[in-house]
Amino acid sequence: MKYLDFLFVPSICKEFEDVVVKALSVPRSTEELVEMGRHMLCANTTDMEKKKADIAIMIHEMVRLMDVTSLTQGHIGLIAETISWVQNIKPVFRKNSLVSSFPRMCDSSIGITEFLYFA
Secondary structure (H helix, E strand, O other), X not given: OHHHHHHOHHHHHXXXXXXXXXXXXXXXXXXXXXXXXXXXXXXXXXXXXXXXXXXXXXXXXXXXXXXXXXXXXXXXXXXXXXXXXXXXXXHHHHHHHHHHHHHHXXXXXXXXXXXXXHO
16 A cells, blocks of 8 residues: 555545544634635635546556556455545535525524534
């Protein structure tokens, strides 16, 4: 498994996992909500393009690696999981956009925590 480290596999998965944690966290203040919105906008645009480019490099390097060695089912599964993140992250971005836009749609007497409890 060590030779897949240079393919960015662990770091790409970790980056996506970090985005999920940030996206699904409950902001406790307006400032946190605004910061989350900024972070998620960047994550959904610039960062996603970089992650897609990293995955393309990983695929290219994986193909080169397959010319000289065999990959185990575990390696192939890890690579497939990494590639799947591009699609699997979309519902997380949608859920986050609902959370981020909710305070603008309701009166301030309902807090974001109550909204998430009922969502």
